Amino acid sequence: MKKYVVKRLVQLIPMILGITFLTFLLLYISPGDPAQKRLSAQGVAVTKEVLAQTREEMGLDRPFIKQYGDWLFHLLQADLGLSYKDGTPVNQKLARGMKNTFVLAAGAFLLAVAVSLPLGIYTAVRKNRFSDYCIRFICFLGNALPNFLLAIVLMYFLCIRINAFPVIAKGSLQGLFLPTVALAFPLASRLVRQVRVAVLKQLETDYVSGARARGVKKGYILFRNVLHNALPSIVTLLGLSVGTLLGGSVVIESIFMWPGLGKLAMDSITARDYPVIQGFVILMAVTYVVVNLLTDLGCRLLDPRIKE
Amino acid sequence: MNKKIFVFLSILIVSAMALAGCRNHTGEGLPVNETEAAGEGREQEKKILRVSEAFVLETLNPHLDYQGWYTSIYGLTEALFAMDDQSSVKPVLAESAEAEGNEWTVKIKENACFSNGNPVTSGMVVRNLKNAGEINPRFSNLLDYNYKIIDDKTFRITTVEVYPTLLNDLASPELAIVDLDNSGDMAKELVATGPFVISKFEPGGTVEVARNDKYWGGEVKLDGAVFYYMPEADTSLMAMQNGELDSYTSVTSDAAEIYGQAPDTYKLVTVPATRLQFYILNENRLGAPVRKAINLAVDSEAIETYLNGTVTSTSGPFSPTAAYGKAAKAAVDPEGAKELLEADGYILNVDGYYEKDGQVLSLNIAYYAARSLDTLAALMQEQLGKIGIKVTLTCEEDPDGTYIATGDFDLALYCMIADKASDPYYFISCTLAEGAPYNCGGFSNGKAQAWIDELKVETDREKRAELANRIVQLAIDEDAFGYVALFNKTTVMRKGVTNVSENCPFDFYFLTADTDMD
Numbered sequence: 001m002k003k004y005v006v007k008r009l010v011q012l013i014p015m016i017l018g019i020t021f022l023t024f025l026l027l028y029i030s031p032g033d034p035a036q037k038r039l040s041a042q043g044v045a046v047t048k049e050v051l052a053q054t055r056e057e058m059g060l061d062r063p064f065i066k067q068y069g070d071w072l073f074h075l076l077q078a079d080l081g082l083s084y085k086d087g088t089p090v091n092q093k094l095a096r097g098m099k100n101t102f103v104l105a106a107g108a109f110l111l112a113v114a115v116s117l118p119l120g121i122y123t124a125v126r127k128n129r130f131s132d133y134c135i136r137f138i139c140f141l142g143n144a145l146p147n148f149l150l151a152i153v154l155m156y157f158l159c160i161r162i163n164a165f166p167v168i169a170k171g172s173l174q175g176l177f178l179p180t181v182a183l184a185f186p187l188a189s190r191l192v193r194q195v196r197v198a199v200l201k202q203l204e205t206d207y208v209s210g211a212r213a214r215g216v217k218k219g220y221i222l223f224r225n226v227l228h229n230a231l232p233s234i235v236t237l238l239g240l241s242v243g244t245l246l247g248g249s250v251v252i253e254s255i256f257m258w259p260g261l262g263k264l265a266m267d268s269i270t271a272r273d274y275p276v277i278q279g280f281v282i283l284m285a286v287t288y289v290v291v292n293l294l295t296d297l298g299c300r301l302l303d304p305r306i307k308e
Numbered sequence: 309m310n311k312k313i314f315v316f317l318s319i320l321i322v323s324a325m326a327l328a329g330c331r332n333h334t335g336e337g338l339p340v341n342e343t344e345a346a347g348e349g350r351e352q353e354k355k356i357l358r359v360s361e362a363f364v365l366e367t368l369n370p371h372l373d374y375q376g377w378y379t380s381i382y383g384l385t386e387a388l389f390a391m392d393d394q395s396s397v398k399p400v401l402a403e404s405a406e407a408e409g410n411e412w413t414v415k416i417k418e419n420a421c422f423s424n425g426n427p428v429t430s431g432m433v434v435r436n437l438k439n440a441g442e443i444n445p446r447f448s449n450l451l452d453y454n455y456k457i458i459d460d461k462t463f464r465i466t467t468v469e470v471y472p473t474l475l476n477d478l479a480s481p482e483l484a485i486v487d488l489d490n491s492g493d494m495a496k497e498l499v500a501t502g503p504f505v506i507s508k509f510e511p512g513g514t515v516e517v518a519r520n521d522k523y524w525g526g527e528v529k530l531d532g533a534v535f536y537y538m539p540e541a542d543t544s545l546m547a548m549q550n551g552e553l554d555s556y557t558s559v560t561s562d563a564a565e566i567y568g569q570a571p572d573t574y575k576l577v578t579v580p581a582t583r584l585q586f587y588i589l590n591e592n593r594l595g596a597p598v599r600k601a602i603n604l605a606v607d608s609e610a611i612e613t614y615l616n617g618t619v620t621s622t623s624g625p626f627s628p629t630a631a632y633g634k635a636a637k638a639a640v641d642p643e644g645a646k647e648l649l650e651a652d653g654y655i656l657n658v659d660g661y662y663e664k665d666g667q668v669l670s671l672n673i674a675y676y677a678a679r680s681l682d683t684l685a686a687l688m689q690e691q692l693g694k695i696g697i698k699v700t701l702t703c704e705e706d707p708d709g710t711y712i713a714t715g716d717f718d719l720a721l722y723c724m725i726a727d728k729a730s731d732p733y734y735f736i737s738c739t740l741a742e743g744a745p746y747n748c749g750g751f752s753n754g755k756a757q758a759w760i761d762e763l764k765v766e767t768d769r770e771k772r773a774e775l776a777n778r779i780v781q782l783a784i785d786e787d788a789f790g791y792v793a794l795f796n797k798t799t800v801m802r803k804g805v806t807n808v809s810e811n812c813p814f815d816f817y818f819l820t821a822d823t824d825m826d
Contacts (some may be wrong), residue, residue, distance in 0.1 A: 031705050040709060042374050042677075042815070043583055043724040045738040046446055048745050052447045074775060086366040086373065087512070093366075096512060152542055165314055168358075235803055254539045259364070259512050263539070299398040 001297075007292050016285050021077075023281045024068045027274055034084045034272040035060055039270075041085075071278060080282075081275035083191060085268070087217075098283065099199060101260035104148040105245035107176055108183035113238065116188040120195025123285040127220065135192065142189025151255040168257070179256040183249055187241055194237050198230040232299040232306070239295030243288045291308060354531045357805065358817070360538040360547060360556040366511045369494035376482035376816070379600035382535060383504035383819030385484030387562055388414065388433065389475050395630050395730045396816040397479050401428055401501060403461075406718050407767060410470045416461045423505045423520045430463035435602075436485050437465075458665075459578040472767040477728035481816045503821035513537055517819070530826040548574075548800065554825060555805050557818065559798040561616040567800050570763035574800050577810040580620040580627055584726035585684055585734075587790045591750035593718050596670065597652035598697075599787035601645035602671075602719065604638060605695045608792045609704050611687050615680055619793035621735075624780050625726040625735050625812060627794060631773035632732040633695045635780040637791070645695045654696075659752040660777075662696040671718035674711055677703055679723040684792065688721075712748045720748070723795075728814075732776035733763055740783055751788035 035054040039046045055061050059070070074081055080090035123132045133155075155178060159167045169175035201206065203226060211221045246261070253263040261280065268276035298304050341663035361376060370376035370385045388402040399405070402653075405416040411431040434455045441450030454466040467474060477483070487499040496509050504517035508704030518532040536553070538544045544687040545563040547553045559567070559576070567574040587606075589599045622628070624635030638746040647718065654662035654669055673688060675681040682703065689699040702710040712720045724746070726735045738747040741760045756779050763775045783789050799810040809817035 031710060033710050036710060037312070040724075042377065043711075044446070044728055045724055045734070045746055047738075048743075050445050050448065053448065083366075086375075088366045093512075102320070155543070155546055160546055160769065165548075167543060167550050168552045242621055255543055257538055257543065259537070271608065 001300075004279060005293065005297070008289070008296075012286065012289050014296035015289065016043070016282055017072075019281055019285050020072070020138070020278055021068065023278060024071070024274070026062070027272065027277060028067075030272075033060070033270045034058065034274060037271050038084055041145060080152050080279040083268075083276050084273045085271045085276070088185075090275045093276060094279050094283055095261065097264040098256055100264070101246060102251075102256055103181065104179055104260060106241070107180035109238075109242060109245055111180055111184040112188040112191055112241070115184070116191035117193055118235075119188075120192045121199050121222070121227070123197045124194065127200065136196075139192045140191040142185050143193075145186070147182065147186065147249060147252075148251045148255065151179070151252055154178055154182055155184065155255065163272040175256070175258075179252050179258050182252050182256070183245070187245070191237060191241065195230075195234055198233040199226060199235075201233075202226040202230045228302075232303045235298045235302065237293055239291055239298075243291045246287050246291070247284055317366065328591055336627075337465060344704060349432060356724065357530055357808075357819070357823065357825055358536070358552065358554045359533060360536045360544040361551055362537075362539050362541075364512050364537045364539075365509075365515060367495045368484060368506065368509060369497040370484035370498075370500070370757070371436070371442075371443050371482060371494075373444065373524040376480070376484050377500065378816075379484060379500070379502075380481035380656060380816045382502075382506075383517060383533070383816040383821075383823070384502040384506060385481065385486065385500040386478055386500060386502050387481060387483045387485065388416070389479035390817070391730045391812070391814050393813070395727065395813060396451060397475050397730050400477075401433075401485055402656050405475055407472075408578050410467045412465045412467070412471075414463055414465065416463075417524070418461060419524050420501060421524045422490075422499050422501055423522055424490055424499050425522050426487055426490070426499075427460075428485055428524075429460050431460075432488065433485055434463055435488055437483060439488065440483050447477075447480070447482060468517060470765045470767065472765065472772070473729065473731045473733055476731045479729055496558045503531065504819060507532065523821060525821055526747050528821045530819075533819055533823075548802075553802075555799065555801040555808050557658045557797060557799045557808075557815075558808075559800045561562065561618050563800070564617055564798055573803055575646050575803060576798060576800050578617060578796045578798045579811055579813055580622075580794040581813045581815065582627075582725050582727040583679070583723060583795040584622070584625050585619065585679070585681065585721070585723050585792045585795070586726075587626065587688075587792065588712060588717075588720045588722065588746075588749040589787055589789065590715065590718050590720070590748075591788060592647070592715065597648045598669065598671075598788065601648045601695060602692060602697070603644035603784075604641045604648070605691050605697075606688055606790055606792065607640045607691055609640075610691070612793055614687055615683065615793070617796065617798070618680065619795055620796045622791050624777075624784065625739075626776075626780075627727065628734060630730075630732075631770070632776035634773075634777045635784055635791075637784050642691075642695050649696065658697055659695075660696060660802075661698045664754070668698055668699070669696065670700065671721045672702050673721060674702045674704055674723035675716035676705070676711070679795070681721045681723055685721055688719075708748065709799075712746065715748050715750075722746070726794075732772070732780075736760055736763065736776060736779055739750075739789070749788060751783060751786065753782060753786065756782045 035051060035058055038053060039054055059067060071081065082088065083090055083093060119135055123135050124130045155167060158164050158178065165174055165178060208221055208226060250262040250266045253260045265280045268280065343614060350590035365375065365378050367375060368379060370379040382615050389397050390400045392398045401420045403417055405412055405414045405615050414432060416430060422428065423590055434457060441448045448675050450742060452468050456466060457463040465474065467702060485501055490499045491497055498506055503520050503523045503525065504715060505520045507518040514537060515535040516532065519528045519530060541560045541563060544553065545566065553561060564576055567576050589602060606726045612619055612621040623637045624633055626633030649662050652663045656661045673685050675685045685701050689701060692699050709722065713724055728734055737760060738744050741747065741758060742752060742757050751824050759775050759779045763772060766772050766775060797813060801808060807822040809820060
């Protein structure tokens with residue numbers, strides 16, 4: 001097990017090198033100049049001399065490979081550099097965004113799991129019944145509704161019409177509730193369907209029919225056998241969801257004034273803030289690898305048949 | 309079974325809502341000052357203005373990049389001079405300024421002091437100007453000047469050459485005067501001269517300011533203000549509707565319509581601001597008759613109507629109320645435009661487009677999808693289509709102007725601040741001078757260049773205005789550009805809120821000592 005974990009972590013190194021090189025290259029060749037964006041952020045024009053001077057100061061006049069090499073050299077010293085946009089250390093910006101995103105993601109994940117697991121199992125058991133159709137229809141809506149619409153509808157009804165929540169409530173439990181629901185609803189809708197399929201697949205196997213024929217109680221089979229066997233697929237699905245959630249959601253973060261990683265990444269891309277984008281990419285790469293590793297380890301624990 | 313599930317879900321939802329707590333304005337989500345202000349029996353006592361802003365601040369250093377705009381909006385910082393509602397430069401920390409050739413003698417007000425009580429001295433002002441020159445490339449010219457401190461309240465700036473717009477530069481909010489000895493690195497603390505002081509600063513989030521009890525400029529009417537970071541216009545609208553905000557600027561047209569329906573609750577003020585929508589006609593690709601026809605066909609008033617109050621159509625780049633905003637353009641005349649094209653040898657084909665020598669008259673409009681330029685592009689496509697010009701739209705990804713710098717366009721739409729400091733030279737030198745960064749369409753006129761050179765050193769304001777009007781008129785007459793509209797600055801205020809710089813066309817003013825609320 002230990003060897004397996006070390007191996008997976010070592011694989012991270014070439015992966016990060018490849019990803020950061022590609023990101024840096026894509027940013028480099030994409031239109032837009034970080035110096036121009038910084039100087040003209042408010043639509044004020046600058047002279048060519050000032051632009052050239054700023055490009056030099058920011059190191060943008062150097063060849064691509066030198067820029068990337070310098071960035072990599074600093075990375076090895078755990079220094080992600082300073083934001084082109086405002087001179088703030090990238091580490092600081094990412095740490096703040098990560099903290100906010102983590103709180104939101106954890107809330108949304110827990111809520112989505114709390115709702116989707118029982119509903120997924122219930123719809124599988126009640127396959128093609130009225131309640132199954134109702135829940136699936138709601139899940140269909142959850143998958144189809146765009147994030148921003150759901151967020152605004154929630155805010156409109158719960159804050160303006162029912163007056164149950166304030167619009168400005170950042171930093172409190174109240175402030176966490178609406179963005180969590182807005183983020184959890186589509187996720188739960190997706191998970192309900194996926195859990196349903198995973199459980200149905202087990203319910204249709206021969207060992208279930210056999211157990212039923214031998215008079216084993218339905219509830220016992222469901223909770224002791226079916227769920228146990230469906231868990232590796234469910235854990236894998238949950239692992240994938242965690243990765244997505246930790247990437248942040250631009251729309252939810254913007255509407256609910258939640259300064260997380262999604263908004264930070266989007267703003268940085270717009271401003272061509274290379275150091276922040278690179279930092280974000282590394283963070284996401286590491287997050288995905290770690291989450292996938294934990295998922296794999298979880299699956300191995302649940303099902304010892306899964307080998308390396 | 310279904311009933312059980314329904315009951316279970318209902319209980320779950322109700323419990324979740326109960327756990328999250330019902331609506332409570334004085335709850336933990338509100339900033340400390342506001343919570344205190346909303347406390348029992350104290351709501352009447354404290355006047356805390358709640359504002360939303362679409363930008364986010366990472367540091368309080370006003371000299372860095374555009375941070376000075378925001379510290380000025382928060383009422384924290386002031387410069388030696390400022391622009392007033394009529395776009396004139398007025399002294400703030402400065403008492404007076406006199407020029408003799410390339411020497412400017414500036415006198416600072418006797419009572420001007422920082423929020424810690426330290427007086428504003430000429431030595432500190434000079435250090436501030438040099439600091440801004442060092443850390444902000446847009447003000448690096450300040451390092452080329454000589455500074456001489458005459459006494460505690462007087463200093464002299466000697467510029468390299470005659471520099472008539474120095475006072476306009478000194479009115480830039482980036483040149484705010486700060487107590488550099490007591491503000492640390494200005495990352496989180498700031499001792500400045502504004503009517504408010506920082507009370508809570510969360511980088512990338514909410515900013516709270518409190519009254520500066522030692523304000524040199526007289527009584528400050530508000531106790532404080534809270535600026536919430538709200539990048540989404542819909543959130544600001546709902547917070548305003550819910551009574552959680554008192555005012556904000558950059559109101560969208562949809563929101564303005566909603567506020568307009570409740571005049572007893574909200575007051576809306578719209579003024580033409582300094583941001584200009586314009587287009588560059590590429591003289592290297594388009595002949596004079598085609599350029600003229602385009603300018604005759606583009607109906608900026610129809611565009612203003614379509615954009616529903618967010619812009620005001622314009623003839624020139626500057627506000628018509630300014631002395632240097634008197635340029636005029638020809639009236640919209642689609643029939644005249646067609647006649648011009650026909651006189652140039654174009655013939656209308658069966659598809660309704662003009663063509664010459666078998667070539668359809670087509671042009672591409674390059675633009676970026678922000679600041680309503682996408683809508684403008686679509687409207688221009690329609691208007692030009694009506695006079696028989698086939699238009700294709702090229703949406704560029706970058707809004708920073710690099711796409712126009714290439715000159716690879718027939719017509720390029722752009723949006724920029726045309727009047728950044730109550731003087732026309734900045735815009736004219738950036739767009740009309742030979743080799744200027746935004747002169748990308750091949751405009752080159754000896755007479756205009758001579759006038760621009762004259763404008764650079766002319767000190768008489770009336771003559772400057774006259775020169776500016778002549779230069780802009782020449783560019784309009786040559787059909788090198790088309791000036792479409794000035795963006796409006798729309799501010800909404802809850803009834804009882806006053807003096808939030810709502811009549812000022814500049815974006816970087818908001819809170820002042822006179823800002824008040826019932």
